[in-house]
Amino acid sequence: MGRWEPNSRARLEQAAHELYLDRGFDRTTVADIAARAGLTERTFFRYFADKREVLFGGSGLLHDLLVESVGAAPASTAPLAAVVTALEAVGDSLFADRRDGARRRQQVIDANIELQERELIKLASLAAAVAAALRRRGVPDPAAVLAAEAGIAIFRTAFGRWIAEDSRTDLAGHVRESLAELKAVTAGG
């Protein structure tokens, strides 16, 4: 199995992001990534099934955390409040101190149509999972679907603002700001 390398996963991820940005996603191989990280391909495959999973492997955890957190909200919590609280929790846990990596990943995605499509599909499946979690709380449709879609729109907006700047506002703070903006937009519509 080779000797233990400290922080291999993060090194592989950073090497992959840099190569995807320099050469393009399509022209980068797993061998390139491992070499740049100073690790073996075998080590790469201990963490990722393929080069696309470097970008999307985290979405399973995001999905699980969101669904769990929506389910754990007090019964009296309104649907969108449950979703927003879950998004704040995700911001605090999953993304804290990971802004540079998140920004690089987004640059990679923005540079490749196929990856953008994959990201859209992941986000749509996240919205569907959140809507299902709301239904299990007894929220009827269309409120469940609309709260889930609104939540994902809030998340995307907050995420985009969080990685666009280096302000001290964390992702959870941007989520709260985006919720306030959405409330203003819908109240005015």
Next chain:
Amino acid sequence: MGRWEPNSRARLEQAAHELYLDRGFDRTTVADIAARAGLTERTFFRYFADKREVLFGGSGLLHDLLVESVGAAPASTAPLAAVVTALEAVGDSLFADRRDGARRRQQVIDANIELQERELIKLASLAAAVAAALRRRGVPDPAAVLAAEAGIAIFRTAFGRWIAEDSRTDLAGHVRESLAELKAVTAGG
């Protein structure tokens, strides 16, 4: 060019939908569709570039109508109100009397993962175009993006309810109902 066939486009569309539902999208050919409609392949290609365009060819018109209508709203109209008015106009013009076709098309899409992904991408590009139309009205981000995303969520919800039933409520009526539901969801969040 062959003699003129009345209503060829609608006949081809209906034949295609039926075959996609019976055999699956992947196992249907343009020759099958033309034969079922009692027309030639040459006539098919006068209306559609390929068998996927039977399902997605209308999205260009939907895109143009929405963008134009958002741009034409009075300057004082709030962002989401401009989007919802555009959606109602689309419902009244593009979809009036087309519920059966819209329902069949949705059944085809729901049965095929690849088509579902294509539909998601089309809707995301519609949201981006609506956000751009709002920006041209002077709406800043993130209000432009949030109003556009909210509008598309309203449209999807309204569309799903419209094709799910045979009530007398038209698509525009469902759009207004979904807007009211979204307002309730965001006010409660």
